[in-house]
Amino acid sequence: MELRQLRYFVAIVDHGSLSRAAKVLHIVQPALSQQLQLLEDELGASLMHRSAQGMQATDAGKIFYEHAQAILKQVHDARSAVAQSTDKPSGTVALGIPQSASGALAFPLLAALREKYPDIVFQLTEELTGHLTEQLRCGRLNFAILFDDGQLGGFNSKPLAEEDMMYITRADSRFAGKRKSISLAKALQSPLILPSLQHGVRPRIESKVRQAGLQMGEVIDITSIAILKSAIMADMGATILPVSPFLAEIERGEMRALPISGVSLSRTVVLCSSKNIPLTNAALAVQKLVLEVTHDLCASGRWLGAQSLL
Missing domain, CATH: 3.40.190.10 (Periplasmic binding protein-like II)
Incomplete structure (x- = not known):
């Protein structure tokens, strides 16, 4: 396996076409096709397939694409490390x-x-x-x-x-009232809009809830911060998150952030x-x-x- 084969394969995936990739790489298309075939033969797997949308990576190709990009980046970094001042x-x-x-x-x-x-x-x-x-x-x-x-x-x-997590709602939300702080138990009574478990914050919150002997109530899973903000502004519920994603809305008076009393909740x-x-x-x-x-x-x-x- 050669570095040029990795570059060729990445270019094919990026451009979705043998002809476009060949043009960018300044080689003829038959030669590019041959190198792709040699790579597939060596790996013992089909990396690309043709579709109505052009050349697309197979499942094996998607995995190999990630590794090829990483290898090419490391080679580039090694060259830069030698050359740079x-x-x-x-x-x-x-x-x-x-x-x-x-x-x-x-x-x-x-x-x-x-x-x-x-x-x-x-x-x-x-x-x-x-x-x-x-x-x-x-x-x-x-x-x-x-x-x-x-x-x-x-x-x-x-x-x-160390970043504190707070209870965040729309400024005039029915889930906040006029409180200056809120207990974790009270916060859990509101519908909570939280990132999915893939998100680093969610496991920390659920762990603290278990440690306090409490249980999670209704949770609306929203991974996108932008959509999560929209749901809060629609007063669909509250969230427990660090303040940083909501700084602009809090400064404009559109949202409120309340400290959570009785528990140290941070990341x-x-x-x-x-x-x-x-x-x-x-x-x-x-x-x-x-x-x-x-x-x-x-x-x-x-x-x-x-x-x-x-």
């Missing part, structure tokens, strides 16, 4: 961030990187926590912002912040990287900047409800 780091760095943390951290980090390290190509991905873990493990990401659930032993981890935000893949100079620069930006956001109060662990 420590004084002026350059290259590509990929960071994954969960939907529920991106509101607080994504834009400040992006702005700081553009100002301090303009030669670094920064790829910021917003995904569910479970997807980020897999992408970090296979090497598609250099870093991921994850939440410490006691199962991060396979990664290098640096705690960034530890962690910066993770692979134990097996060395970090380039560019990645090390990004790592340092993530720590600086996080500390500044917490110290200034701009990351509401978060306390720095740095």
